[in-house]
Amino acid sequence: MARERYHHGDLRTALLDAAEALVRERGADGWSLREASARTGVSPSAAYHHFASRDALVHALSERVLARLGDRLIHACAAAPSQGADPLQRLIALGRSYIRWAVEDPAVARLVFRAGATDPDSVVTPHPHEVLGAELDRFAAAGGLSAAARPGAEFTVWAALHGLAVLLVDGLVHTDDERAADLQVERLVRAVLAGLTQEETPSAGWPALRSAHTRRLAGRQPGSEPTTRGKR
Incomplete structure (x- = not known):
């Protein structure tokens, strides 16, 4: 169900939410795009459809x-x-x-x-x-x-x-x-x-x-x- 919802347009927001939580837990540099993807229940390749890199995610x-x-x-x-x-x-x-x-x-x-x-x-x-x-x-x-x-x-x-x-x-x-x-x-x-x-x-x-x-x-x-x- 979660994967289907992300497929219909929620993944970008979910990745931003996950990244923000990781920043609070580990600081600005203590996490990866792969970890943010895992928290949303998707593969890194799915995350790349919205953010080309970790830097792009941080920027957004x-x-x-x-x-x-x-x-x-x-x-x-x-x-x-x-x-x-x-x-x-x-x-x-x-x-x-x-x-x-x-x-x-x-x-x-x-x-x-x-x-x-x-x-x-x-x-x-x-x-x-x-x-x-x-x-x-x-x-x-x-x-x-x-x-x-x-x-x-x-x-x-x-x-x-x-x-x-x-x-x-x-x-x-x-x-x-x-x-x-x-x-x-x-x-x-x-x-x-x-x-x-x-x-x-x-x-x-x-x-x-x-x-x-x-x-x-x-x-x-x-x-x-x-x-x-x-x-x-």
């Missing part, structure tokens, strides 16, 4: 996880205090959700943020940094960021949040409980945004940062990447 899994994270961040912003109307509280809620996700699911988080997990051909909707960008636009429109401070702010905020996430996940810093972590995230977000409002922008502007996501948005044309917005 990374896209799925990032889209799921994007949805999570959207919901966190909407559920922020004041019914999600305060742009600053929405950004704080986004930061808290990001940190909790990384701490709760560290193996999967490590997988999707490693180099090569996604590339300019990856289609991720909603992308986490599109969510972050929209929230920074909302914050800027409310007067929280100047026009000069807005360009590239995604990368600055992401760097701070991701740095804290890595420190917590790797056990280099510790908090007493989730409440303490939430307060630390709030302090971090407020500090970064305050710093952005007070920075002195170089006359030529800040250098552009790029990622697989920004290269995709730019159509992978040399020199055409956005210089005012950065998304993973």
Whole structure:
């Protein structure tokens, strides 16, 4: 019965589910496409109809996880205090959700943020940094960021949040409980945004940062990447 269901189109999802479970059990590199196939009850040759290699499976899994994270961040912003109307509280809620996700699911988080997990051909909707960008636009429109401070702010905020996430996940810093972590995230977000409002922008502007996501948005044309917005 299971094999017949996979034959009719469920195998791709089943392989992704199996791969995600293996990542949680063994880490990003401690498993094979053959093992993922065995968990779904099919042969490796059947899996190859959907994924040409283990790397292709990891790539697809990374896209799925990032889209799921994007949805999570959207919901966190909407559920922020004041019914999600305060742009600053929405950004704080986004930061808290990001940190909790990384701490709760560290193996999967490590997988999707490693180099090569996604590339300019990856289609991720909603992308986490599109969510972050929209929230920074909302914050800027409310007067929280100047026009000069807005360009590239995604990368600055992401760097701070991701740095804290890595420190917590790797056990280099510790908090007493989730409440303490939430307060630390709030302090971090407020500090970064305050710093952005007070920075002195170089006359030529800040250098552009790029990622697989920004290269995709730019159509992978040399020199055409956005210089005012950065998304993973």
